[in-house]
Amino acid sequence: MLSIPELIKKKRDGQTLNDDDIRAFINAVTSATIQDSQTGAMLMAIWQKGMVATETQSLTREMMLSGDVMSWPKEWAGIVVDKHSTGGVGDKVSLVLAPALAACGYKVPMISGRGLAHTGGTLDKLESIPGFNVYLTATQVMETLSSVGCCIVGQTESLVPADRILYALRDATSTVDSLPLITGSIISKKGAESLNALVLDVKFGHAALYKDLASAKELAHSLMTAGNGLGICTGAVLTRMDVPIGRRVGNSLEVMESLEALKGRGPPDLMELVTTQGGMLMMMSGKVSSQSEGSKLISEAVTGGAALSKFQAMMKAQGVANEVAQSLCAAHADYHRILRKAEHQMELKTQTEGTVRDINGMVLAEVLHKLGAGRTKAGEPINHSVGAELLVSLGQNVKKGVPWLCVHYERPALSSDQINQLQNALTVGAPRNDTHSHTLVAELLLPQ
Structure with missing residues (x-):
């Protein structure tokens, strides 16, 4: 064996x-016999030379x-499913999709991560x-999957320990x-x-991490090849961020919006992602014959209230007091009675009139990160x-001078530089001719 x-x-x-080479390397990492x-x-x-598909698979x-x-129990064969997002701004899909899938009869053991840099983490939201x-x-x-059908949890010490070690060193x-x-x-982790x-x-x-469709598609194909190679039916949705x-x-704030979505009042772009991904999973697992048929069932699970009931049951199963879970899921909940509200709110106003052409999510996320919403290093505390x-x-x-953004913050106050950054994130001008900006899903990649 090589040293x-x-x-x-x-x-x-x-x-x-x-x-054998790769096995020796990963064993050395896990057993701490490597410097x-x-x-x-x-x-x-690996970063410099890359890997061929067989190496990545190994x-x-x-x-x-x-x-x-x-x-899992034998009777769960064919119904254990999950999703993974490469990270975005305001991406709260998991909070709506996991209970919607559970309402459709699936088991969803969702292992999620924390936010790092500009992207938010599902665990932090919850x-x-x-x-x-x-x-x-x-x-x-x-027990939670048996009784509720879904849970959203962090990676345990005993699950894929090699990844935890490698991830810290990759950073x-x-x-x-x-x-x-x-x-x-x-x-x-999904395997x-x-x-x-x-x-x-x-x-x-x-x-997003990848700026253009071509590089995102390359990542999607790599992920799909590895997933299908492990025997998981793996597909991808390429979406605009x-x-x-x-x-x-x-x-x-994202928990509140997720709860509103589960009450049938979700914004169209969020629901587009929820129903598209849910529909794909239902089709890939053989429960329906088309993605659109699956999307319809996911949508009905949300609008009919079944997904909300699952979310309430999941909260209780994961330690939330019954009264708190009930209050959050009430038709017209006073969310700030339970969820922390920032001490200060500041409204920014439009500086010109016209059509909203763009809102730069990256700029928004970076300013909020500096105000305490995110972390730079793993383990740092954040302000929810x-x-x-x-x-x-x-x-x-929009007319000039109308509010376009409300920033929730504590200390420190927003600097004039941060206010300028946020104002520059909004583009107002002549109407756009393209329609794609209103739909997030660019392409579906189905397993071969």
Whole structure:
């Protein structure tokens, strides 16, 4: 067997690592028999030389097998599903989709992450609900899936430990944006969930990791190849990420919007993503014959109230007091009685009249991040109350001087520079001729 320095040299020189090579590397990472400097060197070699599909597949499988792999009762065959988003601004799809799928008879063991840099994290959003526990044991996950049908939890110590170690070092060695390393990280965790079907929401645009459709499609194909290689029926939805999703950005504000969506009052762009991804999962798992038929069933689960009931049951199963869960799910809830409200709100006004052509989600997210809504390093605390509400939407005609954004903040106050940045995020001008800006889904990629 090759030594660690020989493995690094092999990859550095552009050779293809075989299954045994990759297994030896991941075993050394998991058992801590490799120095951090060596792991960093291997990550950089992978970043520079890339990996062929067989290497990426092997890396993904070995990472998945580095810890526990979940197993489910035989009667759940064909109905264990999940989704993954590559991260966006205002992306609260999981909070609506997981209970909607549960209402349609699926089991959704959703393992989610925390926000880092400009993207929000599903776990952070849920933790803005008092008492919500994102750390369930394997037994608690099984019990919650049996009784409710869905849970949204964090990665446990015993699940894909290799990923936790590698991810921290990727951040430290500037190798986060490597296609094989991204693929291994995402798909190994989904593989450990022992899923039957997985849909990937791969985003592109100025508020996404990938700025254009072509590079997002390359990532989607890599993820799909790895997922299908593990025996998970894997498809992808390519979606635009320029303007924030929905009208609210920030942890507790996004929980409120998700609850409104579950009460049948969701913004059209959010519901487009929920029904498209849900419809794809229903089709890929063989429950319906077309994506549109599945989308209709997901939509009915939301508008009919079944998804809201599942969300309420999930909150209770994950530690939220019964009275709190009931209050949040009431038809006309006073959300701020339960969810923290920021001390200050500031409305920004339009500086010209015309049609809203663009709202730069990246700028919005970066300012909110500095105000305390996000974190720069894993483990940093965040302020759940910080966020923003959009008071206008794309295509809307506005007069000069009307409020277009409400910023929720505490300390520090917004600087004049931040106010200017936010004002520059809004583009008002002549109406656009293209219609695509109002639909987020650009393309569906189905498993072959």
